[in-house]
Amino acid sequence: MPELPEVETVRRTLIEGGLVGRRIVHIAVLHGDVVRHPSIGAFVAGLQGKRLTDIGRRGKYLLLEVEDRVLVAHLRMTGRLWLSAPDAEKLSHTHLVLDLDDGRQLRFRDVRRFGGFHLLEGPDDPAAPQGLRELGPEPDAVTLKQLAAACARHERLAVKGLLLDQRVVAGLGNIYVDEALHRARVHPRTTCGSLSSKDRARIAVALREVLQEALANRGTTFLDFRDGSGEPGAFQEFLRVYRREGLPCRTCGEPIAKTRVAGRGTHYCPNCQKGDGFLSNTAPTSTKTRSRPAKTSNASKPAR
DNA sequence: ACATATTCCTGGGGGC
DNA sequence: TGCCCCCAGGAATATG
Secondary structure (H helix, E strand, C coil): CCCHHHHHHHHHHHHHCCCCCCEEEEEEECCHHHEEECCHHHHHHHHCCCEEEEEEEECCEEEEEECCEEEEEECCCCEEEEEECCCCCCCCCEEEEEEECCCCEEEEEECCCCCEEEEECCCCCCCCCHHHHCCCCCCCCCCHHHHHHHHHHCCCCEHHHHHHCCCCCCCCCHHHHHHHHHHCCCCCCCEHHHCCHHHHHHHHHHHHHHHHHHHHCCCCCCCCCCCCCCCCCCHHHHCCCCCCECCECCCCCCEEEEEEECCEEEEECCCCCCCCCCCCCCCCCCCCCCCCCCCCCCCCCCCC
């Protein structure tokens, strides 16, 4: 799943591949679903003949600047955006192909079709996706004060849920939240209201460290992720908890556990991440049972 | 107002 | 071997 390090790797590799400066000479929309705004006709007309002037990123959004427009791309789960030779085999689920003036193509492929594009008049276009308009600070810019305020607003929310909220911090997804909480030695189910300022500080440091290391390794590839030149990342080799259920913790040797937090598969070390700020539901759900977390009828009284 | 469930979508994998 | 069902999850939307 492309998260911040993956999207940034795509951005850098597209730049390294020489996308900036190229002119779009033809647009083929092969599956209209991925054009989210405006209409397909206006989308094609707005890109036709335009030169790419810069490539930016905010959170998990890729911002392809084309003269008087910004093409906003989100890869979601399985999206790939890469520079391709025109005669390269056309992979299935290729939904958008931009022909460039140097003969190459910028292709978008997305098996699940969750990803898509918004062509905007500018950065303040009200048609921008809600997620982009409400995006919080980048992880390397978020302050401890901001984290503390967010925790105060969501006292009863599991910290994992807070970090996945793009309005709080931009760019984190399931992989890097699990990895950061392990490094910070905080149990993912810990409620935000019970985090100490030291916990929050360790989380802030862990976020920066894990994202930096992931970026240095060009992102994490399990199946789908490829960079702007079609190459996979390498950070999966260095993950400490994500998708390591049952394998020894790289810090203490304890088997990594898997459970469900904030609706997501969640990996953690029961020894390194002993939470105490949450209802004692530490039973790792075996992945083979379809155990919906039995609705815990609350006994806790409203705090306020 | 806040927290959680559902929805979208498809390929892959487990179970039998 | 083959089928069936579950599972993955980002973000919008619906429900509690």
